[in-house]
């Protein structure tokens with residue numbers, strides 16, 4: 267089976283890439299599958315594009331093969347777009363999903379239903395050694411719940427209610443999430459280019 271390397275150390279993302287690429291008859295390997303010691307790429311960019319490029323290009327250069335990276339996050343309108351590119355470390359350096367969710371819910375405590383609109387954003391960067399990096403963006407519109415519900419998925423899934431749904435993303439099956447997610451929308455734009 268054709269293989270593609272995804273420059274991520276996030277277990278939740280890695281699982282979704284495996285599922286989504288398997289449907290295309292490909293095997294997605296993440297940095298969690300690779301024995302070779304690879305550095306943690308510092309995400310110093312201020313846009314999803316910059317961070318996705320940093321991750322993809324660093325690993326592509328080291329391995330000398332094409333590499334895909336995903337930079338993603340939750341953009342909340344009532345918080346002027348926060349946590350955005352800082353989604354993973356919103357409540358601190360240790361990337362604690364529970365603490366991140368708690369912080370968002372507290373910040374939105376006085377924001378009424380109807381003003382809690384948000385979207386998940388995923389930017390994929392494909393770096394090929396010595397070539398220009400390509401970008402593909404996917405989004406998933408929705409709103410922020412008043413409390414956490416569900417245990418599927420990862421990250422902010424327990425508080426994100428996709429448009430036209432009453433359940434949170436964490437209450438959807440992985441097949442349901444994969445049919446509407448920002449990640450699957452971004453991958454569908456690749457059109458066989460990886």
Ligand SMILES: O=P(O)(O)OP(=O)(O)OP(=O)(O)OC[C@H]1O[C@@H](n2cnc3c(O)ncnc32)[C@H](O)[C@@H]1O
Pocket residue numbers: 273274275276279309321336337338339340353354361363386419420421422423447449
């Ligand atoms: O950089 P890598 O190694 O890929 O892993 P990461 O977790 O640091 O990933 P990002 O820098 O792209 O940060 C994205 C954060 O946004 C959140 N996020 C992204 N996609 C999500 C999804 O499908 N469901 C829930 N939360 C998501 C989640 O908190 C992630 O940690």
Ligand SMILES: [Mg+2]
Pocket residue numbers: 309354
């Ligand atoms: Mg990261």
